[in-house]
Amino acid sequence: MSSPHRRLQQLIRQGDLLVGRYRIGRRVGAGAYGMIFSAVDEITTERVAIKAIPPADSQSSETAIGRFQREMKVVRALVHANIISLYDFGRTDDGLIFMVLEYVDGETLDKVAHASPLSLEVASDVTRQIAMALEVAHNAGVIHRDLKPANVMLTPTRYGGYRVKVLDFGMAKVLSRLEDESIVDLTREGIAVGTPRYIAPEQARGLPVGPAADMYAVGLLFYEMLAGEQAVRASSVEDAISAHVSRKPLELARLSEIDPRAHGVLRALLEKDPERRLHSAAALLSALDRLERDQEVVPALNISDVRDGALGEQVDILASVDPDEFKRKRSAGEVVGGLFGRGDALELDYDAYREHAPRERDPVARRRQLRFDRFLRLPRSTAEWAEVWLSLIAFPMAFLMIGAQASELDHLLRLGVSVSPFVLALVWSLASPSSDWSGSLGRLTWLLSLVGAGVAHALGPADLAGAMARDPAWFARGIDHLAVVQWVGGVATWFSHHWSTLVQSLLQSASR
Numbered sequence: 001m002s003s004p005h006r007r008l009q010q011l012i013r014q015g016d017l018l019v020g021r022y023r024i025g026r027r028v029g030a031g032a033y034g035m036i037f038s039a040v041d042e043i044t045t046e047r048v049a050i051k052a053i054p055p056a057d058s059q060s061s062e063t064a065i066g067r068f069q070r071e072m073k074v075v076r077a078l079v080h081a082n083i084i085s086l087y088d089f090g091r092t093d094d095g096l097i098f099m100v101l102e103y104v105d106g107e108t109l110d111k112v113a114h115a116s117p118l119s120l121e122v123a124s125d126v127t128r129q130i131a132m133a134l135e136v137a138h139n140a141g142v143i144h145r146d147l148k149p150a151n152v153m154l155t156p157t158r159y160g161g162y163r164v165k166v167l168d169f170g171m172a173k174v175l176s177r178l179e180d181e182s183i184v185d186l187t188r189e190g191i192a193v194g195t196p197r198y199i200a201p202e203q204a205r206g207l208p209v210g211p212a213a214d215m216y217a218v219g220l221l222f223y224e225m226l227a228g229e230q231a232v233r234a235s236s237v238e239d240a241i242s243a244h245v246s247r248k249p250l251e252l253a254r255l256s257e258i259d260p261r262a263h264g265v266l267r268a269l270l271e272k273d274p275e276r277r278l279h280s281a282a283a284l285l286s287a288l289d290r291l292e293r294d295q296e297v298v299p300a301l302n303i304s305d306v307r308d309g310a311l312g313e314q315v316d317i318l319a320s321v322d323p324d325e326f327k328r329k330r331s332a333g334e335v336v337g338g339l340f341g342r343g344d345a346l347e348l349d350y351d352a353y354r355e356h357a358p359r360e361r362d363p364v365a366r367r368r369q370l371r372f373d374r375f376l377r378l379p380r381s382t383a384e385w386a387e388v389w390l391s392l393i394a395f396p397m398a399f400l401m402i403g404a405q406a407s408e409l410d411h412l413l414r415l416g417v418s419v420s421p422f423v424l425a426l427v428w429s430l431a432s433p434s435s436d437w438s439g440s441l442g443r444l445t446w447l448l449s450l451v452g453a454g455v456a457h458a459l460g461p462a463d464l465a466g467a468m469a470r471d472p473a474w475f476a477r478g479i480d481h482l483a484v485v486q487w488v489g490g491v492a493t494w495f496s497h498h499w500s501t502l503v504q505s506l507l508q509s510a511s512r
Contacts, residue, residue, distance in 0.1 A: 004033045004064075007054040011096045012037065019090060022050060022100060033064040038103065041087075047103045048087060055095030065097060072099050074142055074169045082133035084153075084167045104165050106156070109221060110149030110230075117228035120259040122161055126154065127222050128288050129164035134218070135281035137169075138211045144169060145209065147217035148198040149224065196240035197232045201272045204245050212274040215284060219269025226262060227254040231270075244272070265291055384437050391445035395422055398449035400496055401456040403474060404467035411477060418475070421448040457503075465503040472496030 014037075016024045022039045029036035034053035041048050056062040075086040088100035109126070112118070118126070130152060137144060144151075146168060154162040196204075200216035203209050223231045231252055234240035243250060250270060255263070265287050271277040278284050379385045403418040425444035432439035456464055473480070473489035480486060 004054055005030065005035065007057075008035055008052060008096075011054060011092070011094050012050075012052055012098075017042070018050065018098065019092060022048065024050065034068070039100075041100075049101045049103045050098055051101055052096055052098040055097070068097060068099075071169050075099075075101075077140055078137055078142065078169070080133055080136040082129045082164050082166055083136065084165050102165075104153045104155065104167075106153045106162070106165070108150050109152040109154055110224065112154050112162070113149070113225045113228055118225045120226065120262055123222060123225035123262075124288055124291060125161050126152075126164055126225060127218060128285060129162075130166060130218055130221065131281040131284045131288070133164070133166040134211070134214050135285070138214070138281055142169065143209055143211060144214050144217075145203065146195060146198075147214055147221065148195045149221065152221065196237050196244075197230060197234070199241070199244055200274070201244045202274050204241050210274070211280050212277045215269055215278045215280070216274075218284065219266055222262070222269065223252060223255075223258075223266055226258045227252070229254065261291060261294065379437070379440075379442060384440075384442065387440075387446060388442040391442050391449065394446040394449035394453070396492075397495070397499075398452040398456070399475075400468065400472070400492055401453045401464060401499075404464050404471075404496075405456045405459050407467045407471065407474070411474075415475060421445065421452040424448050461503050462507060465500040465507070468496040469500040 012018065012024060012035075014024055014026055018024055018039070021041060021043055023042055025038035025040065027035055028038050028049070034051060037050045037052070039048050039050045040046070051068075053064055053068050056065050072086065072089045075084065076089075079085070084104065085102040086099060087102065089098065091097050130147075134144065134147075144166070147166070151166065151168045153165040153167060155165070157163055198217045198220050200209065200213040203213045203216075220231045231250060232240050232243045233253070234243055249272070252266075255266075258266075265284075268278045268287060269284070278287060379388055398421050399418045402420070403414055406414045406417045409417065422445055425441055425448050428444050428448075429439055429441045437443060472493040472495075475492075476485045476489045480489060
């Protein structure tokens with residue numbers, strides 16, 4: 001684990017109460033210098049995400065802090081339904097710098113698209129929402145510069161589409177002042193930033209970038225949604241960069257399998273010359289409108305004229321680049337040193353969101369949703385589903401054992417005592433302000449059931465074994481004429497007799 005991560009784990013841990021308000025949950029993401037945690041705002045009981053980095057102790061970490069602080073200012077200024085919301089930010093007494101972000105319910109674009117390619121209609125709608133987010137950013141003078149699948153979250157809707165959130169403006173280029181505050185640009189002209197597979201040609205060359213650079217990345221995402229795989233399938237950084245800056249057009253392996261209606265938009269977005277590319281988010285939205293009306297966006301591609309799925313044309317501005325030069329490089333460091341200069345292309349990604357909760361804008365609806373989430377806490381992993389099944393086994397066992405030890409009580413009181421593990425788990429789950437799985441009914445039920453079973457044995461294993469053998473189906477008294485009750489009683493009898501025999505044999509062995 002890197003030193004920044006070790007330092008960060010000393011400053012923020014699961015269960016901590018950050019600045020007296022945010023109860024830290026488990027880690028859900030990490031980057032080069034920072035981490036992302038789930039958390040609960042104990043004032044509003046709302047689920048949030050905490051993105052944090054440790055205090056600076058070197059030039060590199062000072063640059064990371066600069067990017068972090070700039071991202072806070074940028075996101076605070078960009079308010080849109082398709083851009084992640086910033087709720088709060090600050091610095092602790094230990095120097096920890098953090099921001100409190102909206103907790104997004106969904107998966108990253110690549111996980112959705114690679115599981116199954118999206119239809120043209122759904123992919124177009126996702127692209128439209130990305131474009132609307134970028135239009136707000138570009139109008140504010142902000143170029144994202146690091147648009148990639150990990151920075152686009154998709155939340156399924158009831159109508160078969162997705163709600164989109166654009167994340168991570170840590171690499172953003174700021175062309176204007178936001179809220180009357182100047183934001184320092186931490187890169188220099190001639191230094192490229194971004195992710196090699198999704199970087200625009202002019203961006204990879206370290207040339208000045210504008211909205212067209214983001215449009216190129218949107219084109220790569222649009223193709224990935226339609227094809228179910230990345231457009232640039234390079235095995236190294238140098239090969240990925242070479243694919244963008246080379247005079248050769250992009251090779252799109254599955255272009256022929258994509259709906260021909262999308263070819264015009266893809267061509268307009270993936271032009272290597274920024275002067276010929278769709279130049280703005282507004283232009284892309286117009287092109288998508290025309291696509292939706294089945295009107296021609298730009299001259300459609302003739303697949304027979306496209307060699308091996310190639311898309312794009314030779315670009316004069318890049319004519320001086322020798323594509324073979326990149327293939328002679330042996331390390332990513334050589335490419336970064338040769339193309340990127342000596343800049344710090346630092347990334348802090350939202351790579352590992354696993355459990356999320358939507359932020360409802362209406363306070364009443366939000367409170368209802370939070371109560372609903374706390375009650376259900378649906379399992380989201382194989383381990384959590386296993387705990388649900390374990391609770392379905394552990395609770396009936398504890399019920400029979402507690403009931404056997406409480407045989408002297410009135411029938412209704414005996415029932416009440418026997419179901420106490422489940423009742424306690426339910427009350428505990430509902431009373432917990434957190435919606436983490438650690439407070440779920442599924443986990444608490446089996447834990448408290450084991451405790452109840454242990455107490456039943458501790459009160460007298462011999463008495464327990466005798467009571468289970470004598471009256472195993474005591475709970476069915478009065479309703480044993482029902483077929484389902486008779487079946488349940490039979491299962492309980494089988495288990496109680498076998499468990500009684502096991503306990504008695506263990507006691508006999510221990511007494512010898």
